[in-house]
Amino acid sequence: MKERQRILIYRLGSLGDTIVALPALRLIAQAFPDAERWMLTNFSIGAKAAPMAKVLDSTGFIHGYLEYQIGTRDLRTLLRLRKKIRQLRPDVLIYLTESRSLLKTLRDALFFRACGVRRLIGVPYTADMRTCRRMADGMFEYEGARLARCLRELGDARLDDPAVFDLSLSSPEREAARCALEQIARAKPLLALSIGAKVSVKDWGDANWSALLSRLSESLTGWGLVMLGADVEWTRSDTLVKCWRGASLNLCGRSSVRESAALLGNCRLFLGHDSGPMHLAAAVGTPCVAVFCARNMPGVWFPYGNRHRVLYHSVACRDCRLEVCEKYQKKCITSISVSEVMDAVMTLAKEVAPCAV
Numbered sequence: 001m002k003e004r005q006r007i008l009i010y011r012l013g014s015l016g017d018t019i020v021a022l023p024a025l026r027l028i029a030q031a032f033p034d035a036e037r038w039m040l041t042n043f044s045i046g047a048k049a050a051p052m053a054k055v056l057d058s059t060g061f062i063h064g065y066l067e068y069q070i071g072t073r074d075l076r077t078l079l080r081l082r083k084k085i086r087q088l089r090p091d092v093l094i095y096l097t098e099s100r101s102l103l104k105t106l107r108d109a110l111f112f113r114a115c116g117v118r119r120l121i122g123v124p125y126t127a128d129m130r131t132c133r134r135m136a137d138g139m140f141e142y143e144g145a146r147l148a149r150c151l152r153e154l155g156d157a158r159l160d161d162p163a164v165f166d167l168s169l170s171s172p173e174r175e176a177a178r179c180a181l182e183q184i185a186r187a188k189p190l191l192a193l194s195i196g197a198k199v200s201v202k203d204w205g206d207a208n209w210s211a212l213l214s215r216l217s218e219s220l221t222g223w224g225l226v227m228l229g230a231d232v233e234w235t236r237s238d239t240l241v242k243c244w245r246g247a248s249l250n251l252c253g254r255s256s257v258r259e260s261a262a263l264l265g266n267c268r269l270f271l272g273h274d275s276g277p278m279h280l281a282a283a284v285g286t287p288c289v290a291v292f293c294a295r296n297m298p299g300v301w302f303p304y305g306n307r308h309r310v311l312y313h314s315v316a317c318r319d320c321r322l323e324v325c326e327k328y329q330k331k332c333i334t335s336i337s338v339s340e341v342m343d344a345v346m347t348l349a350k351e352v353a354p355c356a357v
Contacts, residue, residue, distance in 0.1 A: 005035040008090035008117065009062070010097060010108070011052065012042050012070060014198070015257060015276025016301070018055040019283050020144040021096055023157040023164040025061045028094055031154040038088060040066045054257045059168050078111075085115040095122040096147055099130050122150040132300045139299035159304070165283040169262050177262035180251060187224025187247035189268035189353045191216075191345075192286070194277035195237060196229040196252075199323035201330055202273050204291045206240060211338045213243035216345060220246070222356060226267060227252055228260050228277050268353050271345060278303055287352055289344045293325075294318035294332035309344040311336045 009028060011021055029037065039062045041052050056062050066084055069077060093112045097105075102125070109123050124130040129150055132141035148157035158164055181190070193213075197203045213225075224247040227237040231253025241248045255263060261280050264270060270281035270288040278290050282303035290303055292312040297319050302310050315332045325331075349357045 005032065005092070006088060006090045007032050007035045007037045007092050007094060008066070008085065008088065009037065009039045009094040010041075010068075010112075011039060012068065012097065014051060015055055016274075016279040017098070018052045019165065019276070019279035020142075020301070020304075021147055022167075022283065023144055023159050024096055024147040024151055025056070025059075026164050027148070027151055027154050027157045029061050032092070035091075036063050037061065038064045038066060038090065040068050040085075042070045043067045055167070057258065058170055082111070082115050085112075085117070090117055092119045092121060093117040095120060095124070095150070098143070099124075099132070099146070102127070102130065105130065121153065122147075124150050132297065135299065139302075140297040141299065142302065142304055143300050144304060162285060162305075165304070167258065167261055167283060169258060169265075173256075173258050174262045176255065176259045177266060180255060180259070180263060181226070181249070181266055184224040184226070184247040184249045187222065189356050190224045190226055190266060191220065192226045192228055192264055192267040192270045192272075192277075192281065193237075193240075194227070194229045194233075194270075194272035194275055195240065196233045196275055196277065197273045198275070199295075201293050201295050201322050201325045202275070202333070203330075204273060204333055204336065206236065208336075208338055208341075209240050210243045212341055212345075213240060215338065215342055217243070217245040219342075219346060220349060220357065222246065223268075224248065226263065228255070228263065229253070268356075269345070269349060271341075274301055282308065287348055289341065289348055291333065291336055291341060293330060295320055295322055307348075309348050311340055311344060 043051050053065055105124060109120060112120060132143060132146050134140055145159055148159060195209055225241060225244045227241055227250040229237060229252040234250060234252040237252045238250050241250050261284050264281045264286050265284040267286055270286045272278050274290060274292045278288055281288050282305055287307040288303045289309045292310055294313060294315050298312050298314060313332050313335050317328060
């Protein structure tokens with residue numbers, strides 16, 4: 001009997017990185033339906049981020065995982081990883097990394113060749129494949145679209161079909177979300193808020209959030225507020241939620257990633273930073289109002305789709321890729337006013353729930 005083909009997918013990151021890659025992962029599953037699909041990814045990310053395995057559970061895209069330690073330069077660690085990959089004996093390596101330099105790309109390709117993988121798919125050898133294209137409207141290509149371009153030999157990823165972001169949520173996950181929301185069942189519609197951010201430069205600041213919530217609760221009377229995020233964000237979120245005059249619920253750290261997706265599917269709007277929960281909300285079809293810093297080009301990491309409102313101030317130092325901004329004190333995101341975000345929320349609220357505004 002012929003041995004089952006093995007595919008190894010190289011993708012690092014956490015929640016947002018996983019959501020952005022969903023169309024590509026679905027395409028891979030369709031291109032290799034009978035293969036055993038493994039993912040080489042990082043496991044330990046930090047208290048504010050969920051690993052890919054927590055997101056992809058039950059989707060059927062991945063059958064197993066190999067751990068990659070981000071930033072490792074230790075030769076012994078790399079040799080151990082090489083041994084594990086050689087033992088797995090993948091027939092194909094699918095390269096799904098975030099944009100990186102040609103030197104690093106070539107280094108990665110050589111490593112996988114040294115692991116015995118003969119066929120590499122998606123390795124972006126050209127500058128055009130490594131970077132998101134500038135669009136006619138001045139925005140830049142969605143990162144998920146760039147990944148799909150890299151895999152075009154496998155077919156069309158169909159990014160414009162909402163079904164490609166389907167997480168295959170189970171009945172128990174949906175039921176857990178329903179039970180959690182029973183605590184504020186009297187409040188409808190629901191606004192979801194996540195103030196988490198993996199890096200400092202993405203954080204709009206509690207003073208802004210508290211001022212915004214105070215104003216929104218006066219205008220969105222009857223709406224309920226649901227706070228979502230990691231466990232380490234519970235205390236901070238609990239302080240902010242006190243600014244909301246209506247029914248509220250702080251579920252930070254109280255629900256799994258996939259249960260949070262089901263929760264977001266029951267919310268009429270999402271409000272928050274450029275974050276994993278924002279991408280999760282977009283994946284389940286919930287319109288987003290997102291407050292962005294300018295560490296990346298506009299459009300690359302925006303929530304996918306045309307129903308969202310993104311606050312992004314383009315500055316001379318945009319695309320800095322910084323995690324901490326000391327020189328300019330995060331002027332790209334701190335220059336976004338409470339009134340701007342208020343207007344965006346109210347405009348979108350009137351579209352999605354006209355009778356409730």
